[in-house]
Amino acid sequence: MALPPILQNLRIPVVGSPLFIISNPDLVIAQCKAGIVGAFPALNAREKEGEPIMLEAWLKRITEELDRHNQANPDNPAAPFAVNQIVHRSNARLERDLEICHRWKVPIWITSLGARVEVNEAAHDCGGITLHDIINNTFARKAIEKGADGLIAVAAGAGGHAGAQSPFALVSEIREWFDGPLLLSGAIANGRSILAAQAMGADLAYIGSPFIATxxxxxxxxYKQMIVGHGAEDIVYSNLFTGVHGNYLKPSIARAGMDPDNLERSDPSKMNFGENREKPKSWKEIWGSGQGIGAIRTVQPAARLIDTLAAQYADAKAEMRKIVNG
Structure with missing residues (x-):
């Protein structure tokens, strides 16, 4: 099945994943101008009581700046952008944020922690598509049944809220029944890994942690230097901090006074994504990361990182052609 037009003609088959707190208009605009989908969580756009709605301001800036870029560069237009919605009962902003994204005609909606028909309908009503992130085949089926256009398979090794299944197993099971847009997340940090994701059956790679160090x-x-200076063995998988299992940098946990190899388990029923949620002050600087950071060795502009990924991807394709052709 062909990809939806909005996901075609990217410079490389990559979506920059929405990073909690970290993804902002500067990063999204840089990603889109460099030819990949840039994304941010709606909850990153926060305002104090009585201030103008920040999500509205972010969407206005991103939309207008990408429009100006496209008018000035008709032969090299920017990639589309995406907004991530946390579809969880604790997200009291969800209805407001859906209305704002609908009004601004956000082209790509990424949904997490809950698949809801009305969210998909809102996206479709303004001409957008929805991609739902999942950690297993059961959740994948539910998302498509409720109207999602595509899936993001969040496999073992992904940063943030990640699954525990091998990407080989997860992608294979999904492709047995689903031929629509499929993205793969999990330790993808170089051009070879992007091509490997496609070889497994995914359409695009979903890359997050490398963009922290931009x-x-x-x-x-x-935080950026911790990404640059560490690798896969420095990541721990835990549900303590949010109630959902995710990958975190061990040094940041140790610095908060905890033993990263002996963390308690959290009660998932206490999961809370509301703006007034409470958590220990010592958790403020516990930082998420995927296992692919061993490939990241410098802090650099996002465009330069994407240039490197594009060159590596082209080299990997050339090498594979030689192997296939004998």
Whole structure:
């Protein structure tokens, strides 16, 4: 099945995943101008009581800046952008944010932690498509049954809220019944891995952690340097911090006074994505990361990172052609 037009003609088959706190208009705009889909969580756009709605301001800036770029570069238009909605009962902003995204005709809607028919209908009503992230085949079927256009398979090794299944198993099971848009997330940090995701059966790679170590990312310098200086063995998988299992940097956990190899388990029923949620102050600088960061060795502009990924991807395709052709 062909990809929807909005996901075709990307410079490389990559979506920059929406990073909690870290993804902002600067990063999204840089990603889109460099030829990949840029994305941010709607909940990243926060305002104090009485201030103008920040999500509205972010969408206005992104839309207008990408429009100006496209008018000035008709032969090299920007890729589309996406907004991530946390579809969980604790997200009290969801209805408001859906209305704002509908009004701004957001082209790609990424949904997480809950598949709801009305969210997909809102996206379709304004001409958008929905991609739902899942960690197993059961959730994948439910998402498509409720009207999602495509799936993001969040496999073992992915940053943030990640599954525990091998990408080989997860993609294979989904492709037995689903021929629509399929993205793969999980330790993808170079061009070879992008091509490998496609060889497995995915259409696009979903890349997050490498973009933490970019100039545009809303991450403190220590966080960026921790990404640059560590690798897969420095990641721990835990549900303590949000109630949902995710991957985190061990050094940041240790610095908060905890033993990263002996963390307690959390009660998933206490999961809370509301703006007034409480968590220990010591958790403020516990940082998420996927296992692919061993490939990241410098903090750089997002466009330069994408240039590197594109060159690596082209080289990997050339090498595979030689292998296939004997």
């Amino acid at each position: 100039d545009e990312a809303n991450a403190v310098p220590d």
